[in-house]
Amino acid sequence: MSPVRVYGKAAPQPAEGSPLLAGLLVSIVIVVVWVGLVYVTHNAVGVAAWGVGGLLGIVVAKSAKPPTKATGALAAVLTLVTVLLAKVVLVVAALQPMIRQELANDPSTLTVLFLIEKTQHKSFSPQLQATIDARPELVADSTFFGPGHELRQQMLEEAGAAAKASSFAERDRLVHVHFDRFIDKLGFWVLLLSTFGLLDVLWIGLGMSTAWTLGQGRI
Structure with missing residues (x-):
């Protein structure tokens, strides 16, 4: 029996997403939301760093085909970068205006x-x-x-x-x-360092650990 030939174009394979691009896009959104939350509540919300790690880990793992230790490491690094970037933006865009406003009413x-x-x-x-x-x-x-x-x-x-x-x-x-x-x-860097406390370091560590785990597709 002769093989059946199928003519026409083969069904296109779904394009693989980029874990790095997906992580960067989510990082930008996180920074904006975090800064807005701090500006409204006047609270540093340090525990958010843990949630950042979890969210980035899930996003990176979902974008990877398949998730590996490399994507876990990527998620952990993105978590650290996101938190540091959020802190910098907080000092420039939220912390200084907040302090000025409080001083102007004291x-x-x-x-x-x-x-x-x-x-x-x-x-x-x-x-x-x-x-x-x-x-x-x-x-x-x-x-x-x-x-x-x-x-x-x-x-x-x-x-x-x-x-x-x-x-x-x-x-x-x-x-x-x-x-x-x-x-x-x-100095700016002294003000930036003042936003990091012992609990902040703990939350960042937990966030990176969570991102490392979830970024590998392990739940």
Whole structure:
């Protein structure tokens, strides 16, 4: 019996997905959602790193044909990169604006900022400013009693009154000026490292471990 010949094009095989591309796309979505969540809740949500590892592990495994140890390693690396990228974006896009907003609404901080501003520009009331200019030793006096203490109290009272009477735009300007100077002195990397605590390291480790396992197709 002669073999039957089938003419025409063979059915196309489904294209294999790219685990790397799928993982990168999901990573971008995760970073955006994570930053938005932190900005809304004012909570770092460190435990999310564990969930990131699980999600990336599943996505990479589903995209691989078949999943292997290599895809598990890829998922673990993507987890680490995603968390680090999220932290960087958090510092730039969420953490600094959040801190500025909180400082602009904190009476104690505003009093100190207006005290600095008035001292730099010599803008206290005429009588008080005249005393400050004539008696600089009183300003430098750090005792809790006596003329120096009374003078500092007057300065704080005027600074506090100015803070209460100021508009939000003025408060925001002062916070921007002094906070940005502080950040410049502190350095971006110091601020970034401050977002990592012991629990953050634990969640990242668990996330990478979960990604390694799920990325190999093991559930």
